[in-house]
Amino acid sequence: MVAESFSLLLPVYRADDAAHFLKAFTSSVGEQSRRPDEVVLVQDGPVEAELADALASVVASSPVPVVHHVIAENIGLARALSIGLELCSHDIVARMDADDISLPSRFELQLPLVESGLDLVGTGMYEFLDEVGSIVGRRVPRTEQHEIVSYARFHDPFSHPTVVYRRSAVKHAGGYEPLGLMEDYWLFARMIHAGARVGNVADPLVMYRVGAGAYARRGGREQWKSERALQRAFRRIGFTTRRQYVRNIVVRGVYRFIPEPIRKVAYRTFIAGGRGLAPTESQ
Template sequence: MPDHRYSVLLPVYGKDSPAYLRIAIDSMLAQTLPPDEILIAVDGPIGSNLMTVINQYRVAQPDLFSLYQAPNQGGLGALLRKAVPLCRNTYIARMDADDYSSPERLSKQFAILDQRDDVDIVGCNVDEFMDDVTEPVSHVVLPELPADALRFAKRRCPMRHPALLYRKDDVLAAGNYRPLYTFEDYDLIVRMLHRGLRLYNVQEPLVSMRVSPDFYARRGGPRFVACMVRTKWRFLVMGFSSLPDFLVSCLGQTFVGLMPGSFRAWFYKTFLRKEIIG
């Protein structure tokens, strides 16, 4: 039988909500294909309330829960770079501390790996919600087939990070995560695709991502734009994307990134999401 043992890699930060963290962890515990390990990676010091939640789970199920705590806060890329090698299983399922995975997420993602020889990484569509996971405010629809995902990746990120299922050795062979501002996931997935790995997105919202009212508005600003341009320049230099890909995607994302926050939120919801009305 195929090896379906997997580690959940879940980063936690000091500003995370203890209540939201419980929802995220419980959603992984409720999987129809349960995890073999949940590795909680803590980015520097966190408050006692968060650590209390983490310790409650560790005490209740010490064989399931593992902990890595970075001595200082270094950001998501640096944190995951240290945590990935610590996962004890071949497969790693990413998850964030304020999101929710449907009970059949991992069983459906592993089913794709079992059924298709042309897939190495599995993501999925996602719903976005604000307060209640049962009341999504928008849908994110991503390219399904590997060829479409590869084409899409040359200009835009073809997956959502908390929804990924991948092999630990594939991540390490691609150079692991790098400490980039907001683009550590896109950077990694492009390096994996450039090595010939293939991405498939299940066309169901198996993950729900929590968004704050200013979520879209914050996806911009000079620092965001500068890191985006540097990241896409690396894609061009490594031969993954073409000059037209670089120019078109950078110009478009710079335009959106430097919009006033309220306009940026409107643009995301109007053109980059399927917003739910009513």
């Protein structure tokens, strides 16, 4: 198996914290046992001075080449990622968000799976509070193709900040399309529907920051609108059956409107990432 070059695609926008971004970048580049061959930073609209300085700093000091593309106005994540994919020099692309942390062996473990024939590979995740040592849970995804394909009819089987994929497979499925807050799930479902070979590494290789309001953002009327649009899109392309559509509308719809404390428990117990979010002993 020949090792292939790969790009790291990292979008930023005005709400991102400069210190968090610097940690995300460093953990995904300089601290990796297998480094990306380039980084594509897509700046989605104007940012504050502190974040602008952080961006300039990593461009100047990065151990690998960095493409810093600035979009004049904020256009949203799906469109920003589409632009970023076009700027990537390599077919294999790793995703990262500006407030999470990659563990040092992430790419060393993920890349061989893509190089061996998979089109899309995610990983497990730790959830942590603003302090890195404050781990509050662990997402354990399904790992086998048949498990992932089955589970995808009900819930997103991948955590977006963890994935590595082939750009050609993303394009074959139609690329990122804006769909409220569901553009990643919509893309992964279309990739599976188009025949992509998929897998997950069960080990947590990314630390996902859980800030204030994380569970509140998973509920409410806007989330319900996105949910309903997603389920209609799934049914339109034949990704779900009519029975699955009704189940998803009812179960996932109720989840969007239950009180936040109950939503938090439900998310941790039943939904997060595949086999559920295993609480830590302190919870």
